[in-house]
Amino acid sequence: MRELKLYYSQFDSQIGRIYLAKTHQGLRFIALNRGEWFSMMARLRKKVILKLEESQEQFLGIRRQLEAYFSGENRGFKISFDLDGATSFQKKVWSAMSQIPYGQTRSYQWLAKKVKIKSPRAVGQACASNPLPIVIPCHRVISSDGTLGGYGGGLPKKIKLLKLEGALSQ
16 A cells, blocks of 8 residues: 555634545545544545644634635635546536635536536435535535535535525525
């Protein structure tokens, strides 16, 4: 197995504690709860030998952008990613998701058409495997009937994010 140096940090936000991990290439994942954090770490440990280092300094820019997002000042992120291990299909879906404007929502069906496949379910699976919630805005994807659908960080957090962006009424 190869070795992977992973920096990590955490901070409290308006939607609870956020856990961050990055490599020298960029942001690797964001976890919106402790269980999700441990699950991601366990999946990684099956593939690589992890060398973990806690670092606030490695995340200063990322954290500033997230804090600006939560205060309503940041509507888009300028962050480098490390999406190693993602399939080309997942990357295509995540790229299309990133084009959903702040404060708006789109359906899984819309996203499927955008990436030129017939299966909204496959798009839903790609959304569910998004390692960078908020930054790659999977919270903006909803069911075609207007219901909110699921969210890896939990439905209450999806609701808070959509309200913050003005996509749902307060």
